[in-house]
Amino acid sequence: MARANPQQKVALEQLREDVLGTMQDLSLVGVQVISALEDLPLGVLRRSATQRHGVTRWRRGADGTLVVETVDLHPNLLCEAWNSYAKFVLYHEFLHALGWRAHDMHFRGLEALWPDAAARRLGPSFTQAMRTNRATWMWSCSTCDQRFPRQKRGNGRYICRTCRTPLLDVPVHDAQ
Numbered sequence: 262m263a264r265a266n267p268q269q270k271v272a273l274e275q276l277r278e279d280v281l282g283t284m285q286d287l288s289l290v291g292v293q294v295i296s297a298l299e300d301l302p303l304g305v306l307r308r309s310a311t312q313r314h315g316v317t318r319w320r321r322g323a324d325g326t327l328v329v330e331t332v333d334l335h336p337n338l339l340c341e342a343w344n345s346y347a348k349f350v351l352y353h354e355f356l357h358a359l360g361w362r363a364h365d366m367h368f369r370g371l372e373a374l375w376p377d378a379a380a381r382r383l384g385p386s387f388t389q390a391m392r393t394n395r396a397t398w399m400w401s402c403s404t405c406d407q408r409f410p411r412q413k414r415g416n417g418r419y420i421c422r423t424c425r426t427p428l429l430d431v432p433v434h435d436a437q
């Protein structure tokens with residue numbers, strides 16, 4: 262976990278307000294639950310956490326019950342370009358925070374209530390964008406022109422998934 266800077270805090274609070282507003286519109290949760298989510302600490306993940314887009318952290322309370330410690334979002338979500346996906350990720354984490362801890366069928370059903378259907382499908386694009394941000398090499402296929410952003414050279418050890426051509430290392434600087 263990293264500490265949110267003042268700008269990130271403002272962005273997180275705006276997201277919280279938007280998501281809670283939508284949750285109220287959905288009549289998904291009562292006023293009491295909304296007020297619990299209003300007080301929940303929000304933070305950011307480390308920028309290098311490319312596998313996770315959001316996380317709900319728990320700790321044991323004095324009586325042994327699990328209490329939400331914080332909900333953290335990936336800092337790259339806190340920009341206009343990813344705003345709709347950021348809201349969906351926060352909604353997903355809020356569902357966890359409300360006690361649905363597993364990604365079971367019930368959880369997926371609640372998740373599917375989020376009205377912005379396009380936003381619900383942006384996970385793979387966000388992962389890909391983060392990889393591209395961090396990449397120093399594009400493993401490039403000379404046959405079908407696909408490019409795979411990576412941090413290390415492939416040194417000819419990898420082939421294109423589509424056409425089986427060995428991938429060439431092209432520095433990101435030249436590839437763009």
Ligand SMILES: [Zn+2]
Nearest residue numbers: 353354357364
């Ligand atoms: Zn989850």
Ligand SMILES: [Zn+2]
Nearest residue numbers: 402405421424
């Ligand atoms: Zn190819």
